[in-house]
Amino acid sequence: MTPDQAEGKKDLNLLRPYWLPIFTLVTVVALSLLFLKPKLDEIARLRQNIRQEKAKLSALSQKVTALEGLSLPQIKERVDIAFKVLPVKGNVPLSMATIRALATATGNELSSLEANPETSPVDQAEAEKLKDFSLYNLKVSLTGSDEAIRTFLQKIISVTPLTQTVSLDFTSERLKGLGSADIGILTFSLPLPESLGKIEDPVPVITSGEEALFQKISQLASPLQPVGPIEIAPVPSGKENLFGF
Amino acid sequence: MVDQSIEFLKIRRAKTKQEILADKVRGISMVALVIYSVVLGGIFSTWFALGSQEKNLLKQIDVKETRIEELKEVESSEVILKQRLSALSQIFAIKRLPYADILSRLNGILGEGIILANVTIESGSEVIFTGEASNSPYLAKFINRLLSGEEIGFGKITLTQLNRDETGKYSFSISLTEPR
Numbered sequence: 001m002t003p004d005q006a007e008g009k010k011d012l013n014l015l016r017p018y019w020l021p022i023f024t025l026v027t028v029v030a031l032s033l034l035f036l037k038p039k040l041d042e043i044a045r046l047r048q049n050i051r052q053e054k055a056k057l058s059a060l061s062q063k064v065t066a067l068e069g070l071s072l073p074q075i076k077e078r079v080d081i082a083f084k085v086l087p088v089k090g091n092v093p094l095s096m097a098t099i100r101a102l103a104t105a106t107g108n109e110l111s112s113l114e115a116n117p118e119t120s121p122v123d124q125a126e127a128e129k130l131k132d133f134s135l136y137n138l139k140v141s142l143t144g145s146d147e148a149i150r151t152f153l154q155k156i157i158s159v160t161p162l163t164q165t166v167s168l169d170f171t172s173e174r175l176k177g178l179g180s181a182d183i184g185i186l187t188f189s190l191p192l193p194e195s196l197g198k199i200e201d202p203v204p205v206i207t208s209g210e211e212a213l214f215q216k217i218s219q220l221a222s223p224l225q226p227v228g229p230i231e232i233a234p235v236p237s238g239k240e241n242l243f244g245f
Numbered sequence: 246m247v248d249q250s251i252e253f254l255k256i257r258r259a260k261t262k263q264e265i266l267a268d269k270v271r272g273i274s275m276v277a278l279v280i281y282s283v284v285l286g287g288i289f290s291t292w293f294a295l296g297s298q299e300k301n302l303l304k305q306i307d308v309k310e311t312r313i314e315e316l317k318e319v320e321s322s323e324v325i326l327k328q329r330l331s332a333l334s335q336i337f338a339i340k341r342l343p344y345a346d347i348l349s350r351l352n353g354i355l356g357e358g359i360i361l362a363n364v365t366i367e368s369g370s371e372v373i374f375t376g377e378a379s380n381s382p383y384l385a386k387f388i389n390r391l392l393s394g395e396e397i398g399f400g401k402i403t404l405t406q407l408n409r410d411e412t413g414k415y416s417f418s419i420s421l422t423e424p425r
Contacts, residue, residue: 017264017267017270018267018270020271020274021267021270021271021275022270022274024274024277024278025270025273025274028274028278028281031281032281036284036285036288039288039289040288042292043292043295046292046296047295049299050295050299053299053302053303053306054302057302057306057309060310060313061309064309064312067316067319067320067323068316070323072319072322075322075323075326078326079322079325079326082325082329082330082333085329085333086329086332086333086336126339129338129339130336130339133332133336146352150345150348150349151345153344153345154345162333162336164336164339165341166341167366167367168344168364168365168366169363169366170363170365171362171363172360172362172363172364174360190328190329192325192328193324193325193328196317196321196324197324199310199313203320204323204327205327206323206326206327209334210327210334213330213334213337214330217333
């Protein structure tokens with residue numbers, strides 16, 4: 001063994017007490033970097049998820065409470081009324097039949113009734129406000145006493161489906177005691193909403209204004225006679241004395 | 246006696262610098278190992294606790310979602326009702342002239358010698374009516390009633406046309422705008 005080798009071995013012997021502690025420290029640091037860091041990130045992610053899930057659970061709980069507080073038959077009844085007032089699809093024949101019935105009921109004679117979907121009876125600003133609706137323009141020509149025409153105008157805004165008067169050309173013929181009127185009437189329909197939205201979205205709240213509006217529209221009625229179930233006379237069946245003349 | 250006890254005393258050799266450093270390094274590594282173990286234990290228990298909390302929350306969310314699914318008909322009916330009522334609010338928010346009311350009010354102020362011939366109301370807010378007056382005093386009275394009367398409900402009243410025929414009758418056209 002050369003003196004240099006002997007010197008080197010002596011140095012290694014001097015470092016021997018540090019090996020284990022240094023190895024431990026290096027292992028601790030390496031494990032911390034390799035193992036603890038991802039775990040800490042995962043914990044941060046879990047915390048964030050839990051925060052979001054708590055908020056979602058709270059929203060869902062409120063929604064369940066709100067939905068359980070509603071009565072399905074009652075809502076269905078209200079929806080039926082709303083559909084009668086504002087149908088899903090424009091039913092021009094029904095609107096025409098309603099107008100015809102109202103004209104007769106108010107003592108007027110209906111001279112003509114036309115559906116005119118092409119022409120817009122509303123101005124641009126109004127058309128913008130009503131862009132979600134399907135609008136039908138009906139042109140009604142009536143003859144009747146002044147009073148009868150006034151009554152028709154009063155009642156046309158309180159029938160179902162909802163109609164609004166948008167123009168009037170009234171001519172009075174005093175000598176005959178009659179008047180005639182050309183009335184522009186607007187009917188509305190609105191398609192169903194496309195989706196219910198996200199499951200955690202809150203149940204829509206009917207405001208007090210909308211509640212008051214519902215009370216108002218529930219007073220609207222159709223002048224058409226309700227059609228009851230058709231009764232079919234019993235048809236004799238079976239052999240009833242085929243030889244009896 | 247003293248001599249004997251002196252015999253048992255060990256000779257304390259001062260530690261070399263290297264040995265002190267080795268002790269320090271050993272101590273630090275032990276402390277680091279202990280801290281690491283404690284932190285590791287803490288992190289694991291937190292991770293486990295959070296994991297089970299999340300699992301529990303997801304379970305509760307699932308229960309609520311199932312319940313909402315069961316109540317879907319109620320929800321969709323309520324959404325439709327809300328949509329209808331909001332839409333109807335929009336329709337009713339558009340100001341329309343009270344057509345029947347305007348005819349009644351005009352009839353109410355006609356008075357003697359005045360005949361209402363025609364009333365035209367377009368979708369805006371203008372009412373144009375034409376009529377006949379038997380003579381000028383009747384017409385003057387009618388216009389006075391129209392100007393002074395609150396009941397007609399219009400802010401701006403304009404006499405747009407006035408003609409007199411050979412019999413002395415007046416035909417007139419009046420425009421009413423800006424409802425009060």
